[in-house]
Amino acid sequence: MMKIAFGLLLTLVVFCVSAQEFDDKMKLWYDRPASNWNEALPLGNGRLGAMVFGTPAMERLQLNEETLWAGSPNNNIHDKAKDALPTVRKLIFEGKYVEAQDLATKEIMSQTNHGMPYQTFGDLFVSFPGHADYSAYYRELDIENAISTVQYKVDGVNFKREVLTAFDDQVILLRLSTDQPGKITCQLQLNSPHDNADAVTENDQILVSGVSSMHEKQPGRLKFQGRVKAKLTGGKQIVKDGIIQIEGADEVLVYVSMATNFINYKDISGDEVSKSQELLENAFSKDFESIKSSHVDYFKGYMDRVSIDLGITEAASKPTDQRVAEFSQGFDPHLVALYFQFGRYLLISSSQPGGQPANLQGIWNDRLFPSWDSKYTVNINAEMNYWPAEVTNLTEMHEPFLQLVKEVSETGREAAEKLYGAKGWVLHHNTDIWRIAGPLDRAPSGMWPSAGAWVSQHLWERYLFTGDKQYLEEVYPVMKGAAEFFLDFMIEEPENNWLVVTPSNSPENVHAGSGGKATTAAGVTIDNQLVFDLFSNISRASKILGKDEAFAMEVEKAKKRMPPMQVGKHGQLQEWMHDWDDPKDQHRHVSHLYGVAPSNQISPIRTPELFDAARTSLIFRGDPSTGWSMGWKVNLWARFLDGNHAYKLLQDQLSLVTPDKKGGGTYPNLLDAHPPFQIDGNFGCTAGIAEMLMQSHDGAIHLLPALPDVWEAGSIHGLVARGAFEIIELTWKQNKIEKLVVKARIGGNLRLRSSDQLRNEKGFRMSKAKGSNPNHLFEIMKINDPIISPEVKLNKVELPKFWEYDIMTTKGKTYTFYRK
Template sequence: MLSYGRSLAQDTTWKLWYDKPAANWNEALPLGNGRLGVMVFGVPAVERLQLNEETIWGGSPNSNAHPRAKEAIPYVQKLIFEGEYQAAQELANEKIRSQTNDGMPYETFGDVYISFPGHQNYSEYYRDLDLQQALSSVSYIANGVRYHREVFSAFADDVIMVRLTADQPGSITCNVQMTSPHDNAMARVRGDQLTLSGESQTHDHQRGSVKFQGRIKPINKGGELVVKDGLISVQEADELLLYISIATNFKNYKDLSVEYEKKSEAILEAALQQDYSTIKSAHTSYYRQFYDRMSIDLGSSEAMANPTDQRIEQFSQVEDPQLAALYFQFARYLLISCSQPGGQPANLQGIWNDMLFPPWESKYTVNINAEMNYWPAELTNLSEMHEPFLQMIKELSETGRETAEMMYGARGWVLHHNTDLWRITGPIDYAASGMWPSGGAWVSQHLWERYLYGGDQEFLREAYPIMKGAAQFFLDVLKEEPEHGWLVVSPSSSPENSHPHGAAIAAGVTMDNQLLFDLFSNLIRSTEILGHDESFADTLRNTRARLAPMQIGQHGQLQEWMQDWDDPEDKHRHISHLYGVFPSNQLSPFRTPQLFEAAKTSLMYRGDPSTGWSMGWKVNLCARFLDGDHAYKLLQNQLSLVTPSTRGGGTYANMFDAHPPFQIDGNFGCAAGIAEMLMQSHDGAIHLLPALPSVWDSGTIAGLRARAGFEIVELSWKDHKVDKLVIKSHLGGNLRLRLSGNLKAKGLKKANGINPNPFFELPEVKSPIIAEQAPLSQLAIPEYTEYDLATVAGEVYQIIGN
């Protein structure tokens, strides 16, 4: 049944659409060009456009490394090895973490309000977010006139554009004003423009120092326009355009020298040289060069006729495969919109935030959340969107070098569990979460993954010193634990989870061991590829062999800690010890079946319902466990409607992930999970349909990228079997395919067990099982066949199923 405002001819397949205005921020629709974010509410009487600029953060350039930490750390380590965990944690709180700086908040710019007298009563309402055009529109009838609004954040011209029209001339009458919650913000009229200038907030003794200015230039067709007293007043116009620019004094994390007022003016003046249609066309062309790289069709149903919020609410009860596809493409839209080359990486909320002091300051939490934001980047063909995060890693290696020396007396660089615009690297918050020094190992994994997908040796050559610096830190700080003589990270924690000894602080936690295994292995392989630093590789090999191993505990679980402390009733949102399954590839049903099964048991104990981002991680884990129906069940849990009156994680009406509150990581995590259900390339082959759920019996996906330089030009399936594969080889070399059933193609032969491709090289996980005290269930691994195909760089290959 069609709702008000949606015409029969209107295609809403790739749109989020609604039959009522947004009642709150989590119902508003997000727009962004990487730098400028907009939330569109679509209220007929008073439109609210909530605005963000990616560099408006509190505080100023600073370091939060604590100079007293170096003296205290040996005492904390001694207490940990003696089993005095609470005392160790209290000492870390007092002596190691920063007492004055817990990181700076990402802040809203403010709002543009457009008020329309007499529009309180309306009918045939419709609003949408068009994922194919990256714009939002609103339509309704008031006083017998149909009004239309169009808003987008222009990629090419770097301004926010608003167009107001009506189907009858002389109908646009409104007032426009710009406001900000910043207590120092000042609105002024400058000629025929509105400006709003201000400075970011002081926080934790760090003076606010990001200066900003926004400008609005109105252009009307017909009617009258007056700009005075902080308002743009329009009477009886045929059309109104608003050009909006914002600029700050931010140049980089240690330099605030940009002349922001001149920049704001220059951006606006340059955009004003273009008419609306030219700016819109350039905007769409730029955006679609990324968005159009992928398509997905999981099927359709009658549910598609309903508004998006209703579809989310009903997803677990009705057949609506297209909503999963829409959710997937929405995540790609968000990544394009909040992470552009040359800009800042997506923070905890991307670039969308309406507060001065948002939850968790909307920073970069690097014990899972910041990394999760970029899980879809290479996989879903948005490699350029990865670049801001990779640049941040480089900058963190610079600031983290000072922290490593000051706090640990170590070489290399260190990153604890959080950072911000100023690239702080010391521990923040309390030791229960902040005393985790392994962020450098995790973010370095993104450098290696970038190489695995693209094969760019020049990139690897530039990334190598960063990864090496991360490893040098651990080589200097690893300690020999007294019971087994293993080398362990101490003090540390299994992120944000507590163990039975009344604390979180510990030594030798499983996630740290897995992260270091990856970091050392990636560097060893890099030395072989680049042909240098062999002695360093030998040091890494010797150290890697002494890391604490993964272990199976008394409940048949993969142990989260070095000791067998796991509680089967623990439902904690973090599942850090399963990093080895995803996003890493250390555990596999084909190579490490017992540890793999133990990891499945750990996930089973954790349970399904959780915060939004945690369920996103679990979708990926279930895909890696080759359990498509369980992955789909978790996707249903994630796509459950969260409203102000509901509790628990899920999805808001505007498709934003609900922790709650809003965190964008769940959107990106689930998108990666959907891709992993359909194709995996981490385990020595390209695995087709590894975790296809029963409900997606037929479908097509195009544009996925696989490791080793392969691109899935098209993958279609019928009755749960591969029907057609078209694949492009960008690097050449042997292509190994893994799937159930048989394929027919010229040159395709059954795999002979030879390593298919150097980019598919697998880690040699030498991790003895120390405590197998419970019987393992029978591994439910379906039978697969592997095929080899020799490929040439640049060639496209087509394979047809039986």
């Protein structure tokens, strides 16, 4: 039905555009200023962030620096947990889940430190007398060049503001200009909500210095400083009492620098004063065009790796917030392309090599104590931030998160020993810039010791996308340490003698075994899936590197003793070891479906019974949810090969959230609404759109696996598949592949899976795959099939017919295919 309804609409309103015309429209734009933070536009260079409001009479740049966190180096561990652990486990195995949970909260969870918050620096305000009465207003964020622009007219004069967060020069730069000389009169003020952070004047600059907040008895010892300096063409300026007053200028450049004394998670001996001063003076010696040119070149070096065209309609001519408000009622394929690229823009802007990973809000936060402290929630959210990194050709942006994994493996080693008397390292459901590894908050959410397995999966995925054995050698000890913890921590449960992780929970859902009063349990499905992946990855890495065979055998032996994935009485994939699922449960977490996405344990080809059961579970959960949850569901429905349902979730996600309309969706500035703002929903949807067009997790590159009917024609360039293959071009018409160009970055067997028959332009013979080089990456992705429960007869989903082809490739060469 959807295909028929939208077919007529496409005939009426879709029009063709050239690539240049299409590219020029990759902008968020508005016909009014931002009235609140969720309408302001984000800029970032990984380290510095700015939200641009664009109010003519009073410009506000809300400022962030990625290392400005409360507290100081610490690890939230204690020595009480070890004694309490046996009793908590005993209570769980006796079915006394509430009592076990209460005891875990009292004795195992950290009582004094629940993690430190990421904090705002403050604001730069630029006031313009007489600009409250304006016309011809326009505001945009150009995500192809990472520049925000505001234009308007006052008394016949056209005013323009351009803002960028310079990647190379590491300052925020604001240019004020007009079409008439001598018309810029304004006042600059820099302030901060931190205690004792008053603005002062130093020569021709204003600066703010301070110390981050104390929180939960952890003293704030993170020192910061920000500086502002203006360069004028014409006119004059007075710098006094922490204010820069400018009168009658032709053009004004405003340079903003920020720095802290942060060196790394255990060292805050840096000099924030000299760093902020040096950055400012170095940038001040350059003009706007030179800083802008290097900034754009740097940014485009990443951004331009991927382009996407899903078609364009007249809706693209409307302001962005209006497009979001109307998305579910109309047809605006270009908004999906814009949203996809906006996610890539946000990742480049918030996660640069050598810096901190994107936190719960990326780098954009206007509070001293934001929701959930804007930390790294590692029972889904922080991982989701990096789902698009490899597949959308931003592998360098993945590096800060991979570095976090290495660092928590250090702090987590102390936590594993002191808390549980275990070898290896452990990470619970949350961490922060200080890389705390102990359990925090209360047991219902925080008693989850399996994050080490999940974050380690990112180490393995990086290898699958790159084939870099030297990198795998480097991270193998981190993966091994995570596995050592589970070998020590898992114990036998009394009913089936399975090895289980306990105490734990299925994040963050209560279960029927406790009468809906507790989450605490043993052997939950996501734990089993995560440890299964970790152990499988250790085995494969051991073979690839030719080392550690004895340890690989040990994890394989343990893996065979773990609980199987089970199909419950409702035909669902069980979320817990026991059949407790409620079909009416619409909890935001769908943790037991990790095996579908982001993992590859559940496959329509290899495990059809589990595939159908997992799909049933997702149907029970429903579609509308919090923003990030809908982002996850886009990925899941794509993995279920249901493009129309994945598109329906995009419609739910691209639902406008305003102060008058609550619920999950998207704010006017395209940031994800949990609510409040969480950036993981943006990243999850970007990854999900990529999964709709290309998948590579199940032993082949699957082309257009979940193409919705409404995207009848389009193209995407630059996606990366596991096996280190780059999709140089994938073009389709009438929902069928027209052309495919693949580059083999490292060479080896290229396996293609498609609903369309393909031919190779050079006449290379392609045969239906019966198997291929066992050393190829695609083969090692096909893990040992998971242990499953006894076969259950289900109404299996009918799958389309797949054609599967193998072709041997040479490193660095490209291969072109067409529909047969």
